[in-house]
Amino acid sequence: MGILMVGVLSKRDSFFLASMLTVGAFLLAAALVIAGPAGQGYNGLFTTDTFSAFVKLLVLAAAALGVIVSLDYNEHANLRRFEFPVLMLYATVGMMVMVSATNLMSLYLGLELQSLSIYVLAAFARDELRSAEAGLKYFVLGSLASGLLLYGISLVYGFAGTMEFGRLVQALADPANASAGLIVGIVFIVAGLAFKISAVPFHMWTPDVYEGAPTPVTAFMSTAPKVAGIALLMRVMASPFGHLLVQWQQIIIVMSVLSMLLGSLAAIGQRNIKRLMAYSSIGHIGYALIGLAAGSQAGLRGVLIYMLTYVFMNAGTFACILAMRRRGRMLEQISDLSGLARTDPGLALAFAVFMFSMAGIPPFAGFWGKYFIFTAAVQSGLWTLAVIGVLTSVIGAYYYIRIIKVIYFDAAVEAFDPRPASLSVVAAASALFTTFFFLFPAPFVAAAEAAAKVFVF
Amino acid sequence: MNPLGFPLLSLLTWLPLVGCGIIMSVRGDEATVASNARWTALWTSLIVFALSLVLWVRFDQSDPGFQFVESAAWLPQWNIAYKMGVDGISVLFVLLSTVLTPICILASWESITVRVREYMLAFLVLETMMVGMFCALDFVVFYMFFEGVLLPMYLIIGIWGGPRRVYAAIKFFLFTLAGSVLMLLALLAMWYSAGTTDIPTLLHTVFPASMQTWLFLAFLASFAVKVPMWPVHTWLPDAHVEAPTAGSVILAGVLLKMGAYGFLRFSVPMLPAASASLAPLMFTLSVVAVIYTSYVALAQQDMKKLIAYSSIAHMGVVTIGIFTFNVQGISGALFQMLSHGVVSGALFLCVGVVYDRMHTREIARYGGLAERMPAYAFVFMLFTLASMGLPGTGGFVGEFLVLVGAFKVNFWLALLGSLGMILGTAYMLWLYRRVIFGALTRAELRDILDLSPREVAVFAPLVILTLWMGVYPSSFTGFWDASVGAMVEHHQAALATAVKLAGVLH
Numbered sequence: 001m002g003i004l005m006v007g008v009l010s011k012r013d014s015f016f017l018a019s020m021l022t023v024g025a026f027l028l029a030a031a032l033v034i035a036g037p038a039g040q041g042y043n044g045l046f047t048t049d050t051f052s053a054f055v056k057l058l059v060l061a062a063a064a065l066g067v068i069v070s071l072d073y074n075e076h077a078n079l080r081r082f083e084f085p086v087l088m089l090y091a092t093v094g095m096m097v098m099v100s101a102t103n104l105m106s107l108y109l110g111l112e113l114q115s116l117s118i119y120v121l122a123a124f125a126r127d128e129l130r131s132a133e134a135g136l137k138y139f140v141l142g143s144l145a146s147g148l149l150l151y152g153i154s155l156v157y158g159f160a161g162t163m164e165f166g167r168l169v170q171a172l173a174d175p176a177n178a179s180a181g182l183i184v185g186i187v188f189i190v191a192g193l194a195f196k197i198s199a200v201p202f203h204m205w206t207p208d209v210y211e212g213a214p215t216p217v218t219a220f221m222s223t224a225p226k227v228a229g230i231a232l233l234m235r236v237m238a239s240p241f242g243h244l245l246v247q248w249q250q251i252i253i254v255m256s257v258l259s260m261l262l263g264s265l266a267a268i269g270q271r272n273i274k275r276l277m278a279y280s281s282i283g284h285i286g287y288a289l290i291g292l293a294a295g296s297q298a299g300l301r302g303v304l305i306y307m308l309t310y311v312f313m314n315a316g317t318f319a320c321i322l323a324m325r326r327r328g329r330m331l332e333q334i335s336d337l338s339g340l341a342r343t344d345p346g347l348a349l350a351f352a353v354f355m356f357s358m359a360g361i362p363p364f365a366g367f368w369g370k371y372f373i374f375t376a377a378v379q380s381g382l383w384t385l386a387v388i389g390v391l392t393s394v395i396g397a398y399y400y401i402r403i404i405k406v407i408y409f410d411a412a413v414e415a416f417d418p419r420p421a422s423l424s425v426v427a428a429a430s431a432l433f434t435t436f437f438f439l440f441p442a443p444f445v446a447a448a449e450a451a452a453k454v455f456v457f
Numbered sequence: 458m459n460p461l462g463f464p465l466l467s468l469l470t471w472l473p474l475v476g477c478g479i480i481m482s483v484r485g486d487e488a489t490v491a492s493n494a495r496w497t498a499l500w501t502s503l504i505v506f507a508l509s510l511v512l513w514v515r516f517d518q519s520d521p522g523f524q525f526v527e528s529a530a531w532l533p534q535w536n537i538a539y540k541m542g543v544d545g546i547s548v549l550f551v552l553l554s555t556v557l558t559p560i561c562i563l564a565s566w567e568s569i570t571v572r573v574r575e576y577m578l579a580f581l582v583l584e585t586m587m588v589g590m591f592c593a594l595d596f597v598v599f600y601m602f603f604e605g606v607l608l609p610m611y612l613i614i615g616i617w618g619g620p621r622r623v624y625a626a627i628k629f630f631l632f633t634l635a636g637s638v639l640m641l642l643a644l645l646a647m648w649y650s651a652g653t654t655d656i657p658t659l660l661h662t663v664f665p666a667s668m669q670t671w672l673f674l675a676f677l678a679s680f681a682v683k684v685p686m687w688p689v690h691t692w693l694p695d696a697h698v699e700a701p702t703a704g705s706v707i708l709a710g711v712l713l714k715m716g717a718y719g720f721l722r723f724s725v726p727m728l729p730a731a732s733a734s735l736a737p738l739m740f741t742l743s744v745v746a747v748i749y750t751s752y753v754a755l756a757q758q759d760m761k762k763l764i765a766y767s768s769i770a771h772m773g774v775v776t777i778g779i780f781t782f783n784v785q786g787i788s789g790a791l792f793q794m795l796s797h798g799v800v801s802g803a804l805f806l807c808v809g810v811v812y813d814r815m816h817t818r819e820i821a822r823y824g825g826l827a828e829r830m831p832a833y834a835f836v837f838m839l840f841t842l843a844s845m846g847l848p849g850t851g852g853f854v855g856e857f858l859v860l861v862g863a864f865k866v867n868f869w870l871a872l873l874g875s876l877g878m879i880l881g882t883a884y885m886l887w888l889y890r891r892v893i894f895g896a897l898t899r900a901e902l903r904d905i906l907d908l909s910p911r912e913v914a915v916f917a918p919l920v921i922l923t924l925w926m927g928v929y930p931s932s933f934t935g936f937w938d939a940s941v942g943a944m945v946e947h948h949q950a951a952l953a954t955a956v957k958l959a960g961v962l963h
Contacts, residue, residue, distance in 0.1 A: 345575075360638075361605075362600065363601050367601075367604075374641065375645050375649070378645040383642075386642055387639075390638035390639060390642060391638070394631060394635045397630070397634055401611065401627060401631075404611075405615060408612060408615060409616055409622065409623050409626070441532060442531070442532055445534070446534070
């Protein structure tokens with residue numbers, strides 16, 4: 001379905017027009033996702049169900065926010081080229097394919113389409129050394145991860161004789177059938193996917209790439225591909241390898257614990273807000289993985305809700321970061337936020353909301369994400385994981401509230417340049433969503449529940 | 458829904474936010490905004506207070522159950538609902554919150570001069586959180602308010618606090634959060650075991666004994682930090698010293714009570730077996746708190762710090778009372794919580810009065826104030842005596858009842874607990890002597906002014922309340938007699954069943 005959109009704009013030369021068309025394409029795709037029937041296509045390569053619909057809508061929303069926050073930045077940073085939104089569009093198409101893939105081959109294709117577009121996006125500010133370095137670094141490491149993934153896929157194919165999820169489920173219905181080679185294959189697949197969602201120990205690239213890439217690209221990278229990646233991981237683990245829960249659960253638990261610990265501890269010393277957000281996103285992926293490790297529908301539901309809240313907090317935070325500009329120069333140091341509450345109370349309030357939400361303080365949306373994740377962990381009896389989770393969230397809270405401290409407690413410095421409307425809209429919309437999520441959680445939770453029901457454990 | 462036919466508790470809870478909306482919409486230069494914000498906040502909190510008096514009048518004292526109950530669907534699939542209601546234990550704390558908020562706003566009328574609008578917003582949000590927390594009848598709702606209190610308090614300490622405010626604010630935030638998240642896990646475990654987060658249902662759910670111990674410890678982590686109990690009390694002196702006067706008042710007056718309220722609402726009735734078996738631990742911690750912090754208080758040079766340590770000692774008496782599991786002990790604990798809320802709040806206001814004039818809290822910088830400030834000396838004396846537990850003031854009744862309850866449990870417990878009273882007398886009288894009496898030696902104190910009419914208005918209700926509590930305590934205890942009686946009975950019945958079960962099994 002997403003593929004329908006590709007051809008829409010190939011020869012536009014206006015950046016703004018292209019961006020708008022891209023957003024339009026996302027909206028159209030969203031409408032199609034909602035209206036589209038459930039079923040399989042392309043001989044079982046591609047499936048639409050409630051799960052894919054939920055994730056696709058989320059990915060489209062995240063991507064649209066990503067395009068909108070890039071508008072103003074690209075004007076100023078002299079990146080006004082129509083390829084930018086088109087690349088985002090390609091990446092999004094890749095994600096849509098990933099989300100719907102029910103064959104290891106289509107999974108790989110989607111993932112590569114997404115990754116290749118993002119490699120280019122990361123290096124988009126080609127005159128800037130940091131951006132080029134980020135792109136190259138991401139490309140080299142990403143290719144390695146793709147290689148691992150591909151190797152894992154070939155192992156699975158070799159030992160199970162099929163790449164189709166449906167057939168794999170049947171072949172593995174009895175866990176005793178799983179040979180050692182197949183397990184190794186799964187480990188490689190998990191490793192490859194863990195790289196894409198930057199879970200520890202495959203996170204090395206994240207801080208450097210986040211810092212080096214143009215900020216709107218970072219905003220985009222930290223939301224939509226993360227959602228698609230973790231959705232992909234969920235589908236692969238829960239659907240073809242669902243019966244092998246015991247085998248992969250250990251890996252996910254270890255990754256989850258390490259991600260949470262690293263995400264919260266390493267972020268404390270950061271001075272650059274983009275690096276801080278990189279560690280923060282590693283930590284958030286750790287929490288989301290708790291839900292997957294729970295290996296239950298409640299867990300998957302938790303992950304979906306978590307990603308929903310995460311997308312909005314993150315997009316909003318990056319909108320705020322993009323508004324950090326003084327006399328035409330972008331700022332990235334946390335200390336530049338000093339006294340923001342005096343110079344720009346609105347932005348400060350939005351920033352504070354996102355930080356409190358990321359720290360998981362009720363009533364903000366971030367709390368609800370964590371709530372449903374921990375519910376699942378408790379239901380599955382993963383007490384240790386839950387305790388580590390809540391304790392690292394306290395450590396994590398330290399650096400989030402430290403940012404609020406800088407914004408509210410420190411002395412004011414010179415004001416930022418006036419904010420463009422596009423950023424204000426994204427920040428305000430995300431802040432409203434984050435703040436008032438608690439008033440109407442039921443429909444979102446019900447949708448996530450329906451999506452999680454696709455998988456049977 | 459409730460006898461009045463309209464959701465009174467929700468109104469009390471959310472009305473301050475309406476005030477926030479009005480304050481936020483004010484435009485104009487800084488002075489206009491500040492004065493508008495002050496008046497709006499004062500009027501909002503006064504209206505909330507007036508409405509809360511309806512609770513006082515219409516509350517049926519003979520009913521041990523929850524009253525004014527209202528509920529609305531929220532997350533029906535998980536049996537999580539928005540449910541509010543008060544019983545004899547919580548109703549007076551709602552009133553305490555609504556009384557102290559306007560007093561705090563009035564007390565910061567002149568002492569807060571920067572970012573007045575944000576200050577008033579924070580206080581109104583704080584009122585919403587406090588009232589909501591005492592009214593919540595659903596565990597998730599409770600948790601949201603319980604944690605939500607952190608946000609405005611963090612900002613109040615951090616923005617308008619003293620020189621080390623950042624350290625104090627972050628310490629306060631992290632200590633409290635660390636406790637609360639463990640409670641969150643306990644909440645989830647209870648929900649998973651009982652299938653609902655409805656507090657009245659949970660009160661009558663029997664949890665397996667092994668689970669109770671873990672749940673109790675998780676609750677303890679959260680409530681002990683809030684109370685605060687030794688050894689997790691270290692955030693309190695910092696927070697108190699750095700917070701602005703009104704912040705200290707709310708902190709001592711209401712926030713500390715949240716922990717003790719949590720013990721009474723959750724730990725004791727929901728986990729009777731664990732409460733009984735871990736009571737010795739609680740007694741030990743409380744007694745250590747009472748004696749140790751009293752000694753620490755004796756050594757303080759800073760007035761606010763002294764009162765902060767005395768708060769910890771007084772709250773130690775409260776936790777002793779709660780875990781005696783008899784009517785006198787729990788009733789005394791409740792009374793002590795109320796009177797401490799009023800008295801310690803008032804003492805912080807007393808410190809605030811001289812601080813506003815001299816900008817120092819060091820005891821050695823004062824002396825001989827009685828000469829210049831007779832009215833102030835009187836008010837300060839009254840609250841000093843109340844804090845010591847002199848008969849005729851609110852402080853006496855609570856401590857007396859707790860000690861009676863403690864005697865029923867263990868002689869040594871009562872003896873050690875009463876040591877706190879003696880030490881309390883020592884440090885409070887010594888503080889009073891050094892600040893108020895003696896010769897007026899310092900030149901800068903010569904033209905210090907006595908209480909202004911605004912300050913009289915701040916203190917008058919607190920003076921009346923303190924005396925009323927001391928002279929006629931049954932108008933307060935009447936509220937919770939039925940509820941506490943039912944709770945103690947329930948506790949004993951639960952223990953008896955557990956013993957019987959154990960007998961059958963062996």
